Amino acid sequence: MSRINDVGGMVGFPAIVEEPDEPAFHADWEAHVLALNAALIRRGVYNLDEFRDAIERMPPERYLASSYYEKWFTAITTLLAEKGVATPEELATPEELAGA
């Protein structure tokens, strides 16, 4: 059962459009997500392969509708809940972070 992320060589997906002068982050919350993931992996809460697996387990319709760092955020909250570290309700959503 190949997952939704495994689209290499499939037709119907348009070419990736590169932004001129693309910033490292499009919003501050993306930088928080990057730092949070690095800290959790370094602390041994989960490993990089578990993180990739969690992204790939996203429902296809949600995976396709999510931005790069939205996928990261989803995987982090999924793993924190599965590892018993925090519930999704205890974590701020990207929308809440943006409004903070």
Next chain:
Amino acid sequence: MPDRFAPGDAVRTSTADPVWHTRLPRYARGAVGQVVELAGHHPLADDRARGRAGTRQAVYHVRFAAADLFGDGDHAVTVELWEDYLEPADHQPPGQQGGTP
């Protein structure tokens, strides 16, 4: 355990399609390519993603003709693949033995 393959070896990738995380992309399954170089030794990602320690084994850069993977294109595609994903290219996959020559 010594490495099974060396640069220049022809290898065939697994056709297995596991339900878990794997680093063998669908487009490169069941394909024949050539080992370019050893890319170090690492625990199998499929195991690590499932909370296991993972068997430490060779990872290779394997080059395929794009036309072999996609039926089109005159370029090459190089994929980083764990030893578990690979068999010697002259190895007959199960179920394909005993056919008419």
